[in-house]
Amino acid sequence: LGQNGASRFSRLRQALAGVSEKMLTQTLRTLERDGLVSRTVYPEVPPHVEYELTALGQTLREPLKALTEWSVLHIEEVITAREEYDGRTR
Structure with missing residues (x-):
């Protein structure tokens, strides 16, 4: 997750070449559960999801x-x- 705020899943996947979609999804869920990442879903078609470091993640x-x-x-x-x-x- 970059310094420029929120990132979409597809951007993260591109930045982390070689990481499977499944592994990235699992890791993001764990980081969200730990309070390090926030996940925002925008009600669009197709759904638009962004991930961003929380204040704790920034530390x-x-x-x-x-x-x-x-x-x-x-x-x-x-x-x-x-x-x-x-x-x-x-």
Whole structure:
């Protein structure tokens, strides 16, 4: 869910290439249940549904940004560790 407010399901699905529709639906439902995402249905034909981060969901932006930055900085070390592990366990 972007910084620009609400996103439609189809936009989220495009942004998350490789994620199945079923998995995205399940994840959005869980995030909604946890109070991190709000879901708004507009009574149109076909129905128009938008998802948006709640105030609680917004509080995750900084921790997730830090995790992303860490991942970028340490990806080579993670790959090396995986290769070493795989070499030992084959």
